[in-house]
Amino acid sequence: MAGVSGCIKYSMFIFNFLFWLCGILILGGAIWIRVNKDGQEILNSGDFATSPYISVNILIAVGSTIMILGFLGCCGAIKESRCMLLLFFIGLLLILLLQVAAGVLGATFKSDSERILNETVSQNVKLLSETGEEAQAFQKALREFQGKFKCCGLVNGAADWGDNFQQNSMSCECPSSSDSSCVMYEGKLVYQQPCISFIKEIVAKHFLIVIGIAFGLVVIEVLGLVFSMVLYCQIGSK
Structure with a gap:
């Protein structure tokens, strides 16, 4: 029976450990802004059309999700747990599908944005x-x-x-x-x-930045899916 590749196993662990750390930083920063007096002053100093805490709550949700996925990936790789790796794969796949759906909607309504x-x-x-x-x-x-x-x-x-x-x-x-x-x-x-010309320029610039970040995340997520499934299959055939 084929064994588990140490290279894939530890690469998967390092990747998800960094993923987990990013989740901690995002979650910690968002919670600090949410509860700290200085952070609330930063929020309240901006011009928000809706509640200033909406963006912070979104960051808390994103940070929590990244932490959970990173934890599942790390433990699944080190303990060679097929269950954790499968949960990691499913979670990452759902996020990827949501990004693709958001991208399709964005492309569909781009003509209406202006x-x-x-x-x-x-x-x-x-x-x-x-x-x-x-x-x-x-x-x-x-x-x-x-x-x-x-x-x-x-x-x-x-x-x-x-x-x-x-x-x-x-x-x-x-x-x-x-x-x-x-x-x-x-x-x-x-x-x-x-000023409308500058507003349009800023919107277009930010749109391109978001597209670039989303594309980079898709590449990372696809690599995570491939590594997790390869490791999952190797554990199953061990």
């Missing part, structure tokens, strides 16, 4: 000319965005600010009168380009 973004931005334009609490929070975020990316307004430039332009114009103003990308508006030299 339309949805345009509609969302167009709906938010009216907040720039309002004075309510929600409008002021949005205006504060946009002022910071304008100063950083040298743009003004969302869709129609400085005109999007309406009657609120004068009190929010500082982040729109050009530092130099020789800049050809600037125009005069209500007596102030401001950036001509609206």
